[in-house]
Amino acid sequence: VIVDNIDSFFTHSGDFLIIHDWKRPWRITGNSSVYRFKLGAFPGLMPYFREHFDEIRQKFRNEQAYLSWYIDQEKKLSYWPDSWCKSYKYHCLQKIPLAYFKPPVKPEGAKIIVFHGEINPPDAVNGGGGKWYRYVLPSDWIKEAWH
Numbered sequence: 001v002i003v004d005n006i007d008s009f010f011t012h013s014g015d016f017l018i019i020h021d022w023k024r025p026w027r028i029t030g031n032s033s034v035y036r037f038k039l040g041a042f043p044g045l046m047p048y049f050r051e052h053f054d055e056i057r058q059k060f061r062n063e064q065a066y067l068s069w070y071i072d073q074e075k076k077l078s079y080w081p082d083s084w085c086k087s088y089k090y091h092c093l094q095k096i097p098l099a100y101f102k103p104p105v106k107p108e109g110a111k112i113i114v115f116h117g118e119i120n121p122p123d124a125v126n127g128g129g130g131k132w133y134r135y136v137l138p139s140d141w142i143k144e145a146w147h
Helices: 045-051 053-059 063-073 088-092 121-126 140-145
Strands: 016-020 030-037 077-079 085-087 112-114
Touching: 016 063, 030 063, 030 085, 030 112, 045 053, 045 063, 063 077, 085 088, 088 112, 121 140
Parallel strands: 016 077, 085 112
Antiparallel strands: 016 030
């Protein structure tokens, strides 16, 4: 969900930009919910994937891990500034027991809120969704941004 102006995503320097994984920042793996590259900039990406498909399936957990690895091998992997793309699940929701009383917060500097896993924008607008340890109160600021 876009919650602030995103013009800077189109002007930020870098050949390939992706969200740095929130849960495991020590890894190179990016979250491909928001990424940018110039069309045609990596012509070997798909041929390599097709030629090494079985090896890639064994080595990489998901497409994000493969994509990050491949672009890093090209020395072109860069990440968006940390504040721009935030996880609704990790950065906005309150922890239990506060989640029962305090609504989710919009992280300062966030431009895009990423929804991954079981909680989706309608859950954020109406409340609900998620697991017992991720209680979700309605979020007015998501309601404003979600059209």
